[in-house]
Every structure is written in structure tokens, then in C-alpha cells.
Amino acid sequence: MPRLVLDQVSVCYDGQARPAVERASIDVASGDFVVLVGRSGCGKTSLLNVAAGLVKPAGGSVTVDGTPIIAPDADRAVVFxxxxxxxxxxxxxxxxxxxxxxxxxxxxxxxxxxxxxxxxxxxxxxxxxxxxxxxxxxxxxxxxxxxxxxPQFLLLDEPLGALDALTRERMQTTLLDIWKASRVAVLMVTHGIEEALVLGTRIVVLAPGPGRVVRTFETGFSRRYLAGEPLRDIKADPAFAAARGELTDAIFEGEAA
Ligand SMILES: Nc1ncnc2c1ncn2[C@@H]1O[C@H](COP(=O)(O)OP(=O)(O)O)[C@@H](O)[C@H]1O
Ligand SMILES: [Mg+2]
Structure with missing residues (x-):
């Protein structure tokens, strides 16, 4: 079973005083749809680029099935x-x-x-x-x-960010259908809170200064959609509203007012 593991990954860019990402661990196995969320500058793109093999971590390790990633490869397809x-x-x-x-x-x-x-x-x-x-x-x-x-892994950096709201909603269900049909494991960056809840089987919340993982949520809404429940009904479920509140709090926790 293919497994992509970022273990205690730190990212430093030349000329930056502090690391962009510090000791972030993310695990993506087949069957997973892992979503990275967090405020701007918290290192989401940096971590995706590490997973792609485009950015070399300053610390920690990144592996597929135990083999270190040193460059981009066809097993990990990237969509920006x-x-x-x-x-x-x-x-x-x-x-x-x-x-x-x-x-x-x-x-x-x-x-x-x-x-x-x-x-x-x-x-x-x-x-x-x-x-x-x-x-x-x-x-x-x-x-x-x-x-x-x-690919075994699909790496997506805000792929729906430039779309209008209605198109974006339709693309979310398309993504879930593709995920199901192709059995590809997904690691996706978004700044959409509802989008994270609709799509993810796991949501990893990052905070900036330096970028780090602050919370991980296991969620089941996307599996409910794939099991046949309409997205409208899922979003109307009080459990969805509660999860949205909890996720929003986690993202904005510690933010200067
Ligand atoms: N190529 C780069 N060179 C220098 N600093 C960078 C570079 N890419 C990102 N950064 C810095 O690293 C931090 C994290 O950026 P990024 O990974 O793009 O965050 P996000 O995608 O969450 O907005 C930010 O402070 C950003 O300014
Ligand atoms: Mg980004």
C-alpha cells in the first residue's frame, strides 16, 4: 500500500531569518484524502513542494514506502x-x-x-x-x-482557488468522484474551510511563524458523499456546522486580533 510520509520536516529558504516550516509531520496513504489548511504564509505550499520533490527539506525526512524522495517523479502528480x-x-x-x-x-x-x-x-x-x-x-x-x-499520489495546491463559487462546488464533487474512481491518494492545499470538510478524510491545520502543524482532524463527510448521501444534506447536518466551527477556531487560534 503506497504511503507518503513527511516526518518532522523543516523548510528554510535562503535569506529568511526563521524557518518557513518547522518539524511538520504528514502521512498520506492510499485511501486518504489529506487536506492542508491554514492562514497565508503557514507553509502549505512549501510542504506540498517537499512532497513533490521540488523543495529539499532542511531537516526531517520525506519518503514513499520508505524510499527517500529526492526529485519529482511520475508517482506524484502535481496540479497548481x-x-x-x-x-x-x-x-x-x-x-x-x-x-x-x-x-x-x-x-x-x-x-x-x-x-x-x-x-x-x-x-x-x-x-x-x-x-x-x-x-x-x-x-x-x-x-x-x-x-x-x-500517479499513486495527486498533489494539489489550491486547484479550485481561481474558480467562481458554483463551479468550485461542482469541482469538489468531481474531485471526490475522481479520487474514488482512480484510487489515487490525495494531498491537497486549500484555504476553504468548507472545502476542507467536504473533501478531506483528514485535515491538517498549520499555523504560521514558523509554519507548523497545530491540529489534525479525522473527518468522514467525504466518505458519506461517496456512500451516496447528497452533499446538500451533509452540509445541513449539525455535525457539519460543529466541525466547521471547530476547524475555524483551530485555524485562527493565536492570531493577533
Ligand atoms: N521561494 C521562497 N523563498 C523565500 N521565502 C519563501 C519562498 N517560498 C515561500 N517562502 C516563505 O515561506 C513561508 C511559507 O510560505 P508558503 O509555503 O508559500 O505558505 P502558504 O502556501 O501556506 O501561504 C512564507 O513566509 C513565505 O514568504
Ligand atoms: Mg500557498
Whole structure:
């Protein structure tokens, strides 16, 4: 069972007096949807980049199944907020490009690309060029492209942050459907409190100055959605409101008034 472990990870940037992150531990195994939340500057992006292998920790260790991560690899696909797709190519060609990089034969690429576009609910849009697509649809293409590598882990940095509220809600359920269908383990950064509760099986709360883990919540709302309960009903559950209050308190605890 694939397992990504950040153990007591510290991150220091050149020219910064104090560490950006100090001794943060995060564990992501298959079946998990781990969400990182916290105020701006608390080190969420830094930790995601450590997991991706883009930033080297100053202390602690980062491993996949016990093997140290030293560089980006196809087992960990990253999607950023404003991810660069090729605007002059079609949705299908953007996904097919990732398949080509993986060495998938030309005859196979189109079929596989269409299957991935169907997974992100873009069936029928393969022929459209990126510049013709809405922000939400582009983000779906970005996810399909990331999944083309058949990663064990999907690392997402505020992937829905640039979307309007309605599109964002729809993308949340799409993400859960993808998570279920692809069995990929997810580590995702968000600053949305409801979003964290809707998506996460575990929510890790970070605080700034230096960035550190202050709370971890195990949550079950996303599994309830996948078991068939409508998201509306889940959000109307008093347990959801209580969790939202508790999470909000944890995020803003210790903040100067
Ligand atoms: N490349 C960098 N060089 C120097 N400082 C950085 C760099 N990236 C982030 N930082 C600093 O590290 C801290 C954590 O940043 P970041 O990980 O981006 O937090 P978040 O994503 O939670 O907003 C901030 O104080 C930020 O200014
Ligand atoms: Mg960030």
C-alpha cells in the first residue's frame, strides 16, 4: 500500500531569518484524502513542494514506502492553481501529450485521453481548444493530464482557488468522484474551510511563524458523499456546522486580533 510520509520536516529558504516550516509531520496513504489548511504564509505550499520533490527539506525526512524522495517523479502528480496547459492544443491533445511523455503508443493515446477526459466529466469536449474552455473545464483538463501519469499520489495546491463559487462546488464533487474512481491518494492545499470538510478524510491545520502543524482532524463527510448521501444534506447536518466551527477556531487560534 503506497504511503507518503513527511516526518518532522523543516523548510528554510535562503535569506529568511526563521524557518518557513518547522518539524511538520504528514502521512498520506492510499485511501486518504489529506487536506492542508491554514492562514497565508503557514507553509502549505512549501510542504506540498517537499512532497513533490521540488523543495529539499532542511531537516526531517520525506519518503514513499520508505524510499527517500529526492526529485519529482511520475508517482506524484502535481496540479497548481493556474496550471499551464497548451492553449493552442485541444483538450484531448493536452492529455495525449502527457501520455506521449509516458511512452504510450500513438494508436493508444487517443483512446486513453478520451477515457481520462470522461473521468473528469469532459466527455465530448476533447476537440475543443484550451482557450475555448471555461476555468473549471481547464482545471478538469489539468487533472486529466495529471492522472495520465497514473500517479499513486495527486498533489494539489489550491486547484479550485481561481474558480467562481458554483463551479468550485461542482469541482469538489468531481474531485471526490475522481479520487474514488482512480484510487489515487490525495494531498491537497486549500484555504476553504468548507472545502476542507467536504473533501478531506483528514485535515491538517498549520499555523504560521514558523509554519507548523497545530491540529489534525479525522473527518468522514467525504466518505458519506461517496456512500451516496447528497452533499446538500451533509452540509445541513449539525455535525457539519460543529466541525466547521471547530476547524475555524483551530485555524485562527493565536492570531493577533
Ligand atoms: N521561494 C521562497 N523563498 C523565500 N521565502 C519563501 C519562498 N517560498 C515561500 N517562502 C516563505 O515561506 C513561508 C511559507 O510560505 P508558503 O509555503 O508559500 O505558505 P502558504 O502556501 O501556506 O501561504 C512564507 O513566509 C513565505 O514568504
Ligand atoms: Mg500557498
Amino acid at each position: 492553481q493556474n496550471d499551464a496547459l497548451f492553449p493552442w492544443l485541444t483538450a484531448r491533445e493536452n492529455v495525449a501529450f502527457a501520455l506521449r511523455l509516458r511512452g504510450v503508443r500513438p494508436s493508444e493515446r487517443e483512446r486513453r485521453a478520451d477515457a481520462l477526459l470522461a473521468l473528469v466529466k469532459l466527455e465530448g469536449s476533447g476537440e475543443r481548444r484550451i482557450w475555448e474552455l471555461s476555468g473549471g473545464m481547464r482545471q478538469r483538463v489539468g487533472l486529466a493530464r495529471a492522472l495520465a501519469a497514473e
